[in-house]
Amino acid sequence: MPDAPRTGRYSVFAIAREAMRQHKGWTRAWGNPPPRDRYKVVVVGAGGHGLATAYYLGKNFGITDVAVIEKGWLGGGNTGRNTTIIRSNYLQDPSAAIYEKSRSLFENLSQDLNYNVMFSPRGLIMLAQTEHEVRGYKRTVYANNLQGVATEWIEPARLKELVPIIQLDGPRYPVLGGLYQARGGTARHDAVAWGYARACSDMGMHIIQNCEVKGIDTEGGQIRAVETTKGRIGCDKVALVVAGHSSQLAEMAGFRLPIESVALQALVSEPIKPCMDVVVMANTVHGYLSQSDKGEMVIGGGTDSFNNFTQRGSWHHVEETVRALIETFPMLSRLKMLRQWGGIVDMTGDRSPILSATPVGGIFVNCGWGTGGFKAIPGSGWAMAELIATGAPGPLAADFGLNRFREGRFIDESVAAGVAH
Amino acid sequence: MLILTCPYCGVTAEETELQPGGEAHLKRVGPGGTDEEFEAYLFDRKNAKGVHFERWRHAYGCGRWFLAARCTATLQVFGTYKAQNAHPPSDIVDSIRAARPDWTPDWTTT
Numbered sequence: 001m002p003d004a005p006r007t008g009r010y011s012v013f014a015i016a017r018e019a020m021r022q023h024k025g026w027t028r029a030w031g032n033p034p035p036r037d038r039y040k041v042v043v044v045g046a047g048g049h050g051l052a053t054a055y056y057l058g059k060n061f062g063i064t065d066v067a068v069i070e071k072g073w074l075g076g077g078n079t080g081r082n083t084t085i086i087r088s089n090y091l092q093d094p095s096a097a098i099y100e101k102s103r104s105l106f107e108n109l110s111q112d113l114n115y116n117v118m119f120s121p122r123g124l125i126m127l128a129q130t131e132h133e134v135r136g137y138k139r140t141v142y143a144n145n146l147q148g149v150a151t152e153w154i155e156p157a158r159l160k161e162l163v164p165i166i167q168l169d170g171p172r173y174p175v176l177g178g179l180y181q182a183r184g185g186t187a188r189h190d191a192v193a194w195g196y197a198r199a200c201s202d203m204g205m206h207i208i209q210n211c212e213v214k215g216i217d218t219e220g221g222q223i224r225a226v227e228t229t230k231g232r233i234g235c236d237k238v239a240l241v242v243a244g245h246s247s248q249l250a251e252m253a254g255f256r257l258p259i260e261s262v263a264l265q266a267l268v269s270e271p272i273k274p275c276m277d278v279v280v281m282a283n284t285v286h287g288y289l290s291q292s293d294k295g296e297m298v299i300g301g302g303t304d305s306f307n308n309f310t311q312r313g314s315w316h317h318v319e320e321t322v323r324a325l326i327e328t329f330p331m332l333s334r335l336k337m338l339r340q341w342g343g344i345v346d347m348t349g350d351r352s353p354i355l356s357a358t359p360v361g362g363i364f365v366n367c368g369w370g371t372g373g374f375k376a377i378p379g380s381g382w383a384m385a386e387l388i389a390t391g392a393p394g395p396l397a398a399d400f401g402l403n404r405f406r407e408g409r410f411i412d413e414s415v416a417a418g419v420a421h
Numbered sequence: 422m423l424i425l426t427c428p429y430c431g432v433t434a435e436e437t438e439l440q441p442g443g444e445a446h447l448k449r450v451g452p453g454g455t456d457e458e459f460e461a462y463l464f465d466r467k468n469a470k471g472v473h474f475e476r477w478r479h480a481y482g483c484g485r486w487f488l489a490a491r492c493t494a495t496l497q498v499f500g501t502y503k504a505q506n507a508h509p510p511s512d513i514v515d516s517i518r519a520a521r522p523d524w525t526p527d528w529t530t531t
Contacts, residue, residue: 256466258464308496
């Protein structure tokens with residue numbers, strides 16, 4: 001198929017116009033062009049982070065000679081496999097800065113992209129179910145107040161008002177309070193990828209699916225081209241934004257990353273009537289829960305702890321997650337679970353991402369988002385675009401460079417944020 | 422459910438009885454190593470998609486550390502061996518080669 005024509009703005013008038021002509025005027029949301037021989041920037045990976053990187057390259061820096069190439073289909077990796085939670089209640093300053101930037105971009109993302117990403121700031125609660133968590137989350141609230149992130153500590157009575165289906169006095173893990181971020185919530189994960197893709201395509205960028213990178217051609221420590229299943233594509237700069245396969249792409253370019261890939265899984269129940277209009281995370285028992293617009297209870301669990309590229313998780317993690325959650329949410333015990341799936345997440349030692357230049361000139365990496373990447377998509381793209389366009393990290397990305405491992409400047413969220421993240 | 426056999430006590434254990442310990446055969450950088458070498462030893466990992474050698478502990482059993490050869494792309498297990506081996510022993514190598522003819526060891530035994 002040749003380049004799709006520009007789709008025009010989506011609006012109530014467009015719907016009315018199309019209603020008058022049997023909806024025959026809608027065109028594809030983004031083009032499907034063959035790759036050119038050369039681009040200024042090639043982004044590898046058309047997931048949320050890759051597409052957002054390309055979008056802000058165009059929007060903030062006017063760089064539109066960009067191709068986003070994707071091994072499979074657009075948004076088919078972790079972008080389409082997460083539990084769509086958005087929050088920014090992190091302890092460490094660099095994390096709070098980039099995740100809050102991201103969350104604030106979500107507030108107007110539908111208008112910005114002219115594509116409904118269904119951002120729903122329904123509120124998010126992290127349950128404190130041990131004394132240790134009570135102290136930890138109170139500390140996070142104090143830190144967030146200093147960082148300008150609006151969170152508060154709430155007592156069990158208020159929590160019960162917000163989440164009527166919760167059982168506060170479970171025998172093993174009583175609910176002692178919670179860390180509440182009123183403007184946290186969810187968004188439609190596919191729509192985030194689709195909206196960015198459409199906006200990129202409208203700016204003249206190329207989105208090339210079913211195009212796997214087979215090699216990275218460097219000369220004198222500088223990027224020259226990527227070899228793909230659709231031929232050789234020359235470029236001045238490359239961004240590797242491929243989550244679980246970051247190590248494989250880095251190996252092609254001749255360096256290693258402090259990344260290990262593991263499976264993280266999620267599951268959904270049968271759809272039921274509305275029963276919970278906030279997101280609840282229970283980190284002590286490794287479960288997090290929200291209700292989708294279709295009525296399914298969306299449940300996320302813990303990661304496998306061994307290296308795994310199979311996009312499916314271990315069954316015992318499903319059992320552990322559900323077993324723990326039904327103590328706090330007894331009504332879940334009556335639900336049938338419909339689907340379970342896994343994604344391959346890229347874990348760093350400090351559980352914080354890497355946005356960085358690399359030992360090869362012109363190659364940049366955006367990876368290591370681990371189990372918490374979806375919420376970061378707009379902020380990650382924003383910071384990555386600045387890094388690629390200017391060659392130096394801006395204030396959001398500065399602390400997330402690869403050099404932090406050598407210099408011992410970890411941004412330790414593995415302790416601060418718990419597992420679910 | 423991943424199932425591995427502990428080479429010390431001989432028990433065939435399910436994943437829940439074991440604790441994974443990351444990449445095997447890491448060589449500690451000795452005195453005189455550079456910052457780059459020490460960083461690579463501490464943090465940089467092969468993270469192979471395919472044949473992978475890793476450490477496991479028989480945590481809810483005999484408690485000992487052992488090593489396993491496994492495919493991270495298919496979860497196939499090629500075998501387990503004792504942690505005293507500096508490199509995977511020949512029977513493990515043979516079993517990997519039988520299943521993955523294209524695979525070659527990336528170490529030298531000299």
